[in-house]
Amino acid sequence: MTIVQTATGPAQTMVLNMGPQHPSTHGVLRVLLELDGENVVKADVDIGYLHTGIEKTAEALTYSQAITITDRMDYLAPLSNNLAYCLAVEKLLELEIPKRAQYIRVLLTELTRVASHLVWLGTHAIDLGAMSVFLYCFREREGLLNIFEMVSGQRMMTSYFRIGGLALEPPIGWTDRVQKVLQSLPARIDEYEDLLTKNRIWLARTQGVGMLSAADAIAMGVSGPSLRGSGVDYDVRKYFPYSSYEEFDFQVPVRTECDCYARYMCRVAEMRESLKIVKQALEKIPSEGPIKADAPGIVPPQREKMKTEMEALIYHFKIFTEGFAPPPGEVYQRVESPRGELGCFIASDGSPKPYRMKIRAPSFANLQALQKMVEGRLIADVIASIGTLDIVLGEIDR
Amino acid sequence: MTETPDLEQNPTVARIRSWKPDAIEGLVSFRGELTILLPREHLFPLAEFLAAAPELAFTYLSDVTGVDRFPVEPRFELNYHLLSLSRREAIRLRVRLQGDSPVIESVVPVWPTANWHEREIFDLFGIRFEGHPNLRRILMPDDWEGYPLRKDYPVEGPR
Numbered sequence: 383m384t385i386v387q388t389a390t391g392p393a394q395t396m397v398l399n400m401g402p403q404h405p406s407t408h409g410v411l412r413v414l415l416e417l418d419g420e421n422v423v424k425a426d427v428d429i430g431y432l433h434t435g436i437e438k439t440a441e442a443l444t445y446s447q448a449i450t451i452t453d454r455m456d457y458l459a460p461l462s463n464n465l466a467y468c469l470a471v472e473k474l475l476e477l478e479i480p481k482r483a484q485y486i487r488v489l490l491t492e493l494t495r496v497a498s499h500l501v502w503l504g505t506h507a508i509d510l511g512a513m514s515v516f517l518y519c520f521r522e523r524e525g526l527l528n529i530f531e532m533v534s535g536q537r538m539m540t541s542y543f544r545i546g547g548l549a550l551e552p553p554i555g556w557t558d559r560v561q562k563v564l565q566s567l568p569a570r571i572d573e574y575e576d577l578l579t580k581n582r583i584w585l586a587r588t589q590g591v592g593m594l595s596a597a598d599a600i601a602m603g604v605s606g607p608s609l610r611g612s613g614v615d616y617d618v619r620k621y622f623p624y625s626s627y628e629e630f631d632f633q634v635p636v637r638t639e640c641d642c643y644a645r646y647m648c649r650v651a652e653m654r655e656s657l658k659i660v661k662q663a664l665e666k667i668p669s670e671g672p673i674k675a676d677a678p679g680i681v682p683p684q685r686e687k688m689k690t691e692m693e694a695l696i697y698h699f700k701i702f703t704e705g706f707a708p709p710p711g712e713v714y715q716r717v718e719s720p721r722g723e724l725g726c727f728i729a730s731d732g733s734p735k736p737y738r739m740k741i742r743a744p745s746f747a748n749l750q751a752l753q754k755m756v757e758g759r760l761i762a763d764v765i766a767s768i769g770t771l772d773i774v775l776g777e778i779d780r
Numbered sequence: 781m782t783e784t785p786d787l788e789q790n791p792t793v794a795r796i797r798s799w800k801p802d803a804i805e806g807l808v809s810f811r812g813e814l815t816i817l818l819p820r821e822h823l824f825p826l827a828e829f830l831a832a833a834p835e836l837a838f839t840y841l842s843d844v845t846g847v848d849r850f851p852v853e854p855r856f857e858l859n860y861h862l863l864s865l866s867r868r869e870a871i872r873l874r875v876r877l878q879g880d881s882p883v884i885e886s887v888v889p890v891w892p893t894a895n896w897h898e899r900e901i902f903d904l905f906g907i908r909f910e911g912h913p914n915l916r917r918i919l920m921p922d923d924w925e926g927y928p929l930r931k932d933y934p935v936e937g938p939r
Contacts, residue, residue, distance in 0.1 A: 430919040438928055442935065473811050600839055600865065603893030614865065616840075621868050711810040714861055714872065716842070725861065727845045738929075742843035742861070750896050779919055 395423055398761075402431045406509045406765045409775030413752070413768075417761060425756045425764070427749060432779035440739040444705030445471050446545060448736060453539040455741060456777040458501050461487075461494040461530070462719035463777075464543040466741070469624055470715035470726040471545045474708040475680060482671040483547040484626045489560070489663035490533070490542065491625075491717075492656040496567070497526040498720035498772075499649050499656075503574060506646070506769035510587045515577055522570050525563055532556050546681035547674035557664060564661055571653055578646070588642035592755045592767035595640055602754065603747035606722025607652060608771055611645035613638035618718035625717075629666070630659050642770040649772075680706045705734030714742075721745050721772055743777035790814060792871060795836060799829055808874075815859075815872045823860075823875050824885040830862065831890050838862040838871070841891035844898060846905040850931040855879035856907055860887070877907065886912040904929035 401412040410431035416424040436455060440448045452467045453460040465487060472479065479487075504519030527537040533552045534542035542549050578584045594604070599612045609616055617634040619627045635651035637644035674681045682701055683694035700706075710732040716725045725742030748771045755767040787793060787807040793816070796803055803826050806817035818826060830838040840863040847857040854876040863870050877884060886909035887894045898909045899918040906927035909915055917924060926933055 430917075430921075433919040435928060438935070476811070601892045603841055603891070616865050621865075622870070712815070712847075712859070712872075713811050713813060714843070714859075714870075716870075723842060725843050727843065727859065727861070729847050738845075738847045740843070740845040742845075746896060747893055750893060 394418060400764070402428075407768060408505060408773055410779075411749075411768065411773065411775055413764065415756075415761065415764065420760050420762075422756050422759055422761055422764060425753050427752055429749070429775070429778050432775045434780065436780045437739055437741065440736055442735065444734050445708070445736060446701065446705060448739065449544060450539070450541050452741075453541055454776065455743065455780055456719060456721070456724070456745075456774045457538060458498040458774055459491075459494045459720045460538060460540050461491050461542060462717060462724060463741075464541060465491055465625065466715055466717045466719070466724045466726040467739075468543045468545050469717065470713050470728045471708065472675075473713045473715055474711065474728060474730055475545070475677070475706075477546055477675045477677055477680070479547055479625075479675050480672045481626065482668050483673045483675075485663050485667045486548060486552065486673065487543055487625050488627065488630065489660050489667070490530070492659045492663070493526050493529060493560070493563070495656045495720045496653050496660075497523050499653050500526075502649060502720075502769075502772045503646075506766075506772075507578065507584075509765050509769045510584065512578065512581070512584065515574055518570070518574065522567060525566075529556065529559050529563065532559060544674075544681075546677050547672070551673055557667075560660065560664060564657060564664070567657060568654065571650065575650060579650075585643065587766055588646060588770075589639075590641050591759070591763045592642040592645075592770050593640050594751055594755055598754055599751060602751040604722070604751050605744050605747065606718070606720070606772075607635075607645055607648040608722065608748050608751070610634065610636045611648045611770075612640045616723075618716050618723055622716060624715070630662050632656075632659050642766050645770045707732055707734045716742075719744055721774065721777075722748060741777065741780060743780065745771070745773040745775075746778045749773050749778060787814070792836060792869065795833070796826065796829070799833075800825070813870070813872060815874050817874050817876070820875050820877060820884055823873065824887065824890075826873070827860075827887045827890045837864045837866045839891075840865050841887070841893050841897075842870075844887075844894055844901060846901040846907060846929065848905060848929065848931045850879070853879060856882050856905060858884065858901070858907070882907040883910060884908075885910050886915075888912055903927070906930065 395416050395418045398415045401407040402410040412428040414426040436451050452463040456463050500519040500523040504516035507515035530540050531537045534540040594612050596612045596614050599609050615634050615636045632655045635648045637647050678697050683698050687694040708730045710730050712729045714727045716723050722744030727740040728736050729738040731737040756764045803822045805819050808815040830836050842861040842863050845859040856877040858875045860873040901907050902915055903917040903920050
C-alpha cells in the first residue's frame with residue numbers, strides 16, 4: 383500500500399494492489415486500484431502471470447500434436463478449445479466430418495458449457511458471500527466431468543476431438559450417463575435459482591453493479607454471455623453455425639439490464655438451453671456409424687486395417703512420424719465457447735507444422751471491459767465485476 | 781489461394797472501391813474467407829470508413845494477429861478480423877510491413893478493443909503502433925529483451 387501525491391495536493395488517493403495472489407481474481411490477475419476512500423478512481427489491469435508461450439510451442443508441434451496444448455488454455459472448457467482448433471485445421475484441409483461425430487461434438491461441447499457455467503456460478507457466488515452454491519455446483523460438475531472421463535479417459539485435459547473426428551468410439555453406456563444428467567440437472571438449476579435469483583443479498587450485490595452498455599461492450603470486443611447481458615444477441619452458434627448447430631433448436635438468452643444480474647440470468651438460462659441441445663443431440667446421434675472422416679494420410683487408420691493392409695500401416699507410420707501437410711493459406715475459425723467468441727487463426731505454409739497458430743481468447747477481450755465497469759464504483763463491486771466476466775487466465779495469457 | 785475477378789463483385793469490396801479505388805492492394809479468397817490486402821497508409825482511413833459507414837457497419841473487431849514471414853520481405857503481416865454484427869459478415873484486412881520499419885498506425889481510436897491486441901503484437905513481434913495510448917509489454921515482463929514470436933528468436937540456448 384502506498385500513498386501517492388496527487389495534482390491537487392497531499393495524499394487523497396491510495397493505490398491498492400489486488401492480486402496476483404487473491405482468491406477472487408480467479409487465477410493470477412493483478413489489478414492496480416487507485417482509491418479515493420472506498421471509490422475506485424482508476425483501475426489498471428495487469429496480466430501475463432500465466433504466460434507459457436502456447437502459440438510459440440504450437441509452431442514446433444505437428445497439427446495432431448498441437449491439439450493437446452489447446453486443452454491447457456481454457457482449462458474450464460477444454461472441449462471448446464479442441465473444437466475450435468480441429469475445425470480450423472479441418473477447414474484448411476477441407477475435410478468432411480461424419481454427422482455422428484459432429485453430433486457427439488455438439489453434445490460434449492454443450493456439456494462443457496454447462497460444466498464451465500457451473501464453475502462460474504459457484505465461484506461468483508462464493509465471491510459474493512453465498513457459500514453453499516459453490517459446493518452444490520461443484521458436486522454437479524463432477525457428474526459432467528465423469529462423462530468426459532468416460533469418453534476420453536481424462537476429466538479435464540480431454541483432447542478428445544481430433545482432426546477428422548473423435549479420438550475414440552464412446553464407450554457402451556455413456557448415453558445412459560448423459561440421460562441421468564439430463565434428468566437431474568434441471569431440478570438442480572432450479573435449486574440454485576431458489577438460492578440466488580430472488581435472494582435480497584444477491585440482488586443488492588449484482589443489480590446495477592458492473593454496468594456495461596451495449597455500445598461499450600461492442601467497442602471493447604466483449605462476447606458471449608457478458609455481451610448478451612448488455613442486450614446484443616451475438617452468438618457464434620447462430621451467426622456463423624458450425625458443426626451442424628443449424629440443425630438444433632435453441633434460444634439465445636439476452637437481457638438488456640447491462641449489469642451483473644443480467645449476466646447471471648443469461649448464464650443460468652444458457653445452461654437450460656444447453657441441456658435442450660444435449661437432449662436433441664442424444665436423439666440425433668445414430669447408434670452406429672463412423673466417428674472419423676475417411677481421409678487416409680490424415681486420420682490414423684483402424685488397428686484392424688493396419689494388421690492386414692500395407693497401405694494403412696504406411697499411413698500410420700507417416701502420420702505419427704512426420705504428420706500431414708495442409709495446403710498453404712490462412713483460416714480463422716470462430717466457435718462459441720462458454721466465455722464467448724473463441725477464434726482459432728492458423729497460417730499454414732504447406733509444412734506439417736502450423737506456421738502460426740493464434741487463439742483469439744474471449745476472456746482476453748472481455749477483461750478489457752473491466753476498467754470501464756469498475757471506475758467510479760465501489761471497491762466491493764470490483765469483486766463482482768471480475769466474477770461476472772467469467773475470465774480464465776489460462777486462455778488470456780496463453 | 782485464388783485471386784479472381786468476381787471478388788470485385790462482393791458488395792463490401794465494391795463499396796470500398798467506390799469510396800477510394802486505390803485503398804485495396806489485392807483480394808484473396810481462401811476457404812470462403814475474404815481477405816483484403818491494403819497498403820500500410822490506407823489502414824487507418826479504411827478502418828474509420830468500415831466502422832462508420834452504416835451499410836458496412838464493421839463495428840466489431842474480433843482479433844488482430846501478427847505473422848512473421850522471416851526471411852521473406854515484407855516480413856510482418858497483420859491480420860485484422862472484422863465482424864459486422866448487423867449484417868453477419870466477417871472479413872479480414874491484411875497489411876504487410878517491412879522488417880526494417882515495423883510501424884503502423886494504431887486502430888484504437890476506431891476499435892478500443894484493439895488496445896490489448898496491439899500491445900500483445902508489440903510485445904511478441906516488436907511491431908510499433910503509432911498513436912497507441914499505452915504501448916507497453918503485456919504478456920512478457922517489462923524488462924524482457926527480444927520478441928518471442930519472431931521466427932528468428934532462438935527457441936533454445938542463450939537469447
